[in-house]
Amino acid sequence: MPSSFRDDVVAGLSAPQKSLPPKYFYDAAGSRLFARICRLPEYYLTRAELALTRRDLASIARFAGRGGQLIEYGSGEGIKSRLLIRALRPAVYVPVDISQEALDAAARRLAREFPLLRIVPVAGDFSRPLEIPISRKPRVVYFPGSTIGNLTPEEAHAFLAMSRGMAARMLVGVDLKKDPALLHAAYNDARGVTAAFNLNLLARINRELGADFDLRRWRHYAFYDPAEGRIEMHLVSMGAQKVELGKHRFHFAAGDTIHTENSYKYSLDGFRELAARAGFTSAKAWTDRRGLFALYGLNT
Numbered sequence: 425m426p427s428s429f430r431d432d433v434v435a436g437l438s439a440p441q442k443s444l445p446p447k448y449f450y451d452a453a454g455s456r457l458f459a460r461i462c463r464l465p466e467y468y469l470t471r472a473e474l475a476l477t478r479r480d481l482a483s484i485a486r487f488a489g490r491g492g493q494l495i496e497y498g499s500g501e502g503i504k505s506r507l508l509i510r511a512l513r514p515a516v517y518v519p520v521d522i523s524q525e526a527l528d529a530a531a532r533r534l535a536r537e538f539p540l541l542r543i544v545p546v547a548g549d550f551s552r553p554l555e556i557p558i559s560r561k562p563r564v565v566y567f568p569g570s571t572i573g574n575l576t577p578e579e580a581h582a583f584l585a586m587s588r589g590m591a592a593r594m595l596v597g598v599d600l601k602k603d604p605a606l607l608h609a610a611y612n613d614a615r616g617v618t619a620a621f622n623l624n625l626l627a628r629i630n631r632e633l634g635a636d637f638d639l640r641r642w643r644h645y646a647f648y649d650p651a652e653g654r655i656e657m658h659l660v661s662m663g664a665q666k667v668e669l670g671k672h673r674f675h676f677a678a679g680d681t682i683h684t685e686n687s688y689k690y691s692l693d694g695f696r697e698l699a700a701r702a703g704f705t706s707a708k709a710w711t712d713r714r715g716l717f718a719l720y721g722l723n724t
């Protein structure tokens with residue numbers, strides 16, 4: 425049975441190391457905050473992926489093939505999608521996103537820009553089996569933005585294997601290992617937008633589930649763990665406090681954290697190995713000029 429937001433929150437806050445699934449960041453407010461993150465000077469990921477996609481668009485389109493079905497997971501605002509659609513001219517575009525608001529807004533914009541394109545949006549959680557309308561045309565799966573980095577390597581493996589069953593080719597955006605200072609800055613921006621994005625998860629739990637998190641008593645904390653190769657995002661309790669959610673009571677001591685997100689960073693070879701384990705026989709990588717980010721073209 426699919427678990428609900430409430431069940432996931434109660435389960436996550438009941439464990440010894442409290443955690444919340446990052447897919448719940450993206451309500452309407454969270455999707456707007458994420459769109460602001462993408463424009464921050466410190467958040468190089470979006471600019472680097474856009475730059476390499478623009479520069480290598482012809483070769484990316486040759487790899488992906490034209491006129492087929494483009495299935496995009498975690499399409500969000502659809503900025504990169506627009507570039508790809510222009511170059512690939514797919515017959516059908518299937519954006520998949522958990523955020524109904526982001527999905528609707530992007531589909532409306534793209535329909536205006538590409539009036540002849542058949543757009544079939546699917547609102548849902550890509551970590552569970554989803555009904556994706558499959559056409560008989562050649563299919564390519566697009567998973568940009570380093571959203572794969574928010575999955576554990578085991579989940580990423582399962583996702584790649586699932587995609588391989590759906591399309592012979594896949595394009596995946598992957599954030600690369602780099603100077604930890606750059607990584608740290610990207611998740612600790614000076615304007616505090618990432619902090620607001622992180623705290624919005626608690627605000628959403630208050631709004632939708634009627635909990636009573638006092639947002640003034642929580643702090644955003646993000647750090648890079650080089651041994652794990654990941655950014656960890658947490659919310660830290662500023663003192664002993666109790667939070668009520670329906671019949672549940674959660675107690676937090678000063679310094680207790682709720683782990684809200686991992687963002688894995690891969691080496692070029694590390695991701696190639698992951699793709700090979702998931703059954704892709706070849707992996708081509710396009711990188712930006714500073715070597716910060718890679719877009720992989722995977723082939724079965």
Ligand code: SAH
Nearest residue numbers: 447450498499500521522523549550568569
């Ligand atoms: N592709 C865009 C957005 C990345 S943000 C870019 O490259 O900038 C991650 C996106 O994935 C968000 O739009 C979020 O709503 C969506 N998302 C996160 N977890 C998801 C899940 N489990 N299922 C479906 N969509 C998810």
Ligand code: AVI
Nearest residue numbers: 461569570571574611618687
């Ligand atoms: C969507 N995802 C790839 C972002 C990331 O970089 O892990 C989410 C994010 N978290 C904090 N800033 C951005």
